Amino acid sequence: MRFIAVIPARYASTRFEGKPLALLGGVPVIRRVYERVAAVVPDAVVATDDVRIAEAVEAFGGRVVMTSDRHRSGTDRCYEAYCKQGAQFDVVINVQGDEPFIAASQLYTVMSCFEDETTEIATLVKPFSSEDGLAALENPNSPKVVLDDSMHAIYFSRSVIPYLRGVDRSEWLSRHTFYKHIGLYAFRSDVLRRVTSLPPSTLETAESLEQLRWLENGYRIGVGISDVETVGIDTPEDLARAEEFLRLHPDR
Numbered sequence: 001m002r003f004i005a006v007i008p009a010r011y012a013s014t015r016f017e018g019k020p021l022a023l024l025g026g027v028p029v030i031r032r033v034y035e036r037v038a039a040v041v042p043d044a045v046v047a048t049d050d051v052r053i054a055e056a057v058e059a060f061g062g063r064v065v066m067t068s069d070r071h072r073s074g075t076d077r078c079y080e081a082y083c084k085q086g087a088q089f090d091v092v093i094n095v096q097g098d099e100p101f102i103a104a105s106q107l108y109t110v111m112s113c114f115e116d117e118t119t120e121i122a123t124l125v126k127p128f129s130s131e132d133g134l135a136a137l138e139n140p141n142s143p144k145v146v147l148d149d150s151m152h153a154i155y156f157s158r159s160v161i162p163y164l165r166g167v168d169r170s171e172w173l174s175r176h177t178f179y180k181h182i183g184l185y186a187f188r189s190d191v192l193r194r195v196t197s198l199p200p201s202t203l204e205t206a207e208s209l210e211q212l213r214w215l216e217n218g219y220r221i222g223v224g225i226s227d228v229e230t231v232g233i234d235t236p237e238d239l240a241r242a243e244e245f246l247r248l249h250p251d252r
Helices: 029-038 051-059 074-083 104-115 134-138 169-175 189-195 202-207 211-216 236-248
Strands: 003-009 044-048 064-066 091-094 121-127 144-147 153-157 179-188 221-225
Touching: 003 029, 003 074, 029 044, 029 051, 044 051, 044 074, 051 064, 074 091, 074 189, 091 104, 091 189, 104 121, 104 179, 104 221, 121 211, 134 169, 153 211, 153 221, 179 189, 202 211, 211 221
Parallel strands: 003 044, 003 091, 044 064, 121 221
Antiparallel strands: 091 179, 121 179, 144 153, 144 179
C-alpha cells in the first residue's frame, strides 16, 4: 500500500493563534510534528492557508502545500492537499498539526488497520487507566469511543460511554475499560473524496464531532489501540504542559 501523510496547520486558531509556530523546547510545534511523521511516512506534507507557516516549513526543509482558507475542517484541507500532489495514494493519513509527541508506533498502528480490507477509515484509541481519574474520563474535551468485536467504532461521544448502570461512578475505571479517542485519522483515498462531500449530520452537530458524520452515513471506522501518552496543544496552557512533558521525557 502507498501512504501519504497530510498535516493540516492553521494560523488563525481561536484558542491559540499561531500555535503551529509556537516554540516547544526551542523548536516550532509544526516542525516537531512534521519530522516525526516524515520519519515513518516519507510522503508527508503540511497543508496550510498561511504563508508564515509555509515559509517556516520550507525553512526547515519540509514539504508544504498552500490550501484554501475556507475549509470547514482539517479533513477538507487534507483532501485538497492530497488532490494537489499529482500522484495516486491508497491511503491518506490526516495528522493533527498540534500533536508534537505523535509516536512512530501510533502511525504504524493506524496504517495496519488497512490490512483489513473492510476498513474504510481508521483511527486510534488509548485505554483510560485508573490513574487517570474520574475527572479525565468525564472531560467533554476528551471524546470517548465504544468498539465492536471486530475493532470498529460503534460510537464516539463527549459523554462517558458506556454508562455502567448500578455501579458507583468512583468504581467505573476499575470495572470497565473505557477508550479515549486519539485524533489521528486515515482514509482510503476514494473514501476521503466521498466523505468531504457529505453535509454536516445530526449527530455531528449535536456532539461537535466530525467522525459521527461518517458513521451516520454508513462508513466503517477501524480502530487501533495505542498505549502512548501524548499532549495535544489547543491552548497556551497546553503548550506549558507540553514543555513540562518534554522536560520529564526528553527522549520524546
